[in-house]
Amino acid sequence: MFERGRVDPILRKRNESLTDIYNEFVVNPSHENIAKVLVHSSILEGLYFYSAFAFFYNLARQSKMVGTSTMISYINRDEMQHGRFIAELFRGHIGQHPELNTSEFTQYVYDTFREAVDNEIVWSKEVLSGVDGIDLVELADYIRYRANKVLRLLGLSDLYEGLSENPMPWIRAYVDNFNGTKTDQFEQRPRTYSKVSASNGMDDL
Numbered sequence: 001m002f003e004r005g006r007v008d009p010i011l012r013k014r015n016e017s018l019t020d021i022y023n024e025f026v027v028n029p030s031h032e033n034i035a036k037v038l039v040h041s042s043i044l045e046g047l048y049f050y051s052a053f054a055f056f057y058n059l060a061r062q063s064k065m066v067g068t069s070t071m072i073s074y075i076n077r078d079e080m081q082h083g084r085f086i087a088e089l090f091r092g093h094i095g096q097h098p099e100l101n102t103s104e105f106t107q108y109v110y111d112t113f114r115e116a117v118d119n120e121i122v123w124s125k126e127v128l129s130g131v132d133g134i135d136l137v138e139l140a141d142y143i144r145y146r147a148n149k150v151l152r153l154l155g156l157s158d159l160y161e162g163l164s165e166n167p168m169p170w171i172r173a174y175v176d177n178f179n180g181t182k183t184d185q186f187e188q189r190p191r192t193y194s195k196v197s198a199s200n201g202m203d204d205l
Contacts, residue, residue, distance in 0.1 A: 010126050014119040017112065018044060031097045032105075038090040039109050039154070043116045046083035046150035049076075051124040051139060057174045058133045073174050087153035094155075106156065113159055117147045141167040 005011050018040045025033040053076050060069035094101050121140045128134050144160040145167055151159055158164060166172065 010119075010123050014048075014116075014123050017115065031093070032100060035090065035093055035097075035100050035105070036108070036112075038086055038093065039112055042083055042086045042090065042150050042154060043113065045079050045086060046153070047113075047116060047120060047143065047146050049079055050146050051120065051128065051143065053174075054139060054142065054168065054171060055128060055131065055134065057171055058131070060174065061170060062133060069174065076174070083150060084153060087150070087155075091155050109151075109154065109156060110159055113147050113151060117143055117159075138167055142171075 005015070021033070021036050021040050025037045053072055056065065056069045056072040059065045120143050124139055124143065125136055128139065129136060141163060145163040145165070148158040148160055148163055151157065
């Protein structure tokens with residue numbers, strides 16, 4: 001499965017633009033390429049993982065693998081925090097380099113998101129087709145909704161009209177915010193981190 005990411009044609013197409021801009025930045029670490037890396041990183045953190053998250057949450061709402069969904073929710077929350085940090089870094093970088101704040105670069109961002117959404121929808125259909133409880137049309141709109149949400153964090157407008165609200169609202173029972181404490185409706189335990197200290201080792205978490 002680890003090798004699949006290198007050879008699967010759908011995955012390669014999905015990830016190609018991301019790896020290309022990272023490699024371009026290594027060769028030419030310009031201010032513009034930093035901004036492009038941040039755009040692609042926001043897609044990675046804010047868009048590409050969310051179909052997989054939805055798969056596990058869908059299992060949990062059927063009372064299957066509930067403990068796994070709880071672990072996934074921790075990862076989900078981390079990705080949201082990463083995405084928010086990347087967005088703030090992007091806005092700060094553009095603020096320090098106003099020469100990048102052009103209609104051409106804005107169009108680049110929208111084009112990049114549109115391509116990423118299309119690729120993610122194709123990948124989601126590949127791996128989630130036929131999964132009980134997953135509506136692929138609804139999931140495609142959820143991916144577009146996620147794109148709108150990340151674009152707003154970057155300081156831009158929605159790309160997809162009519163998708164300012166989550167079209168898969170049942171996901172909110174798991175994780176759909178940045179700072180709040182969520183309670184698992186199956187386990188009824190707060191999903192917050194405990195920090196390791198001298199008084200509690202890993203066995204106590």
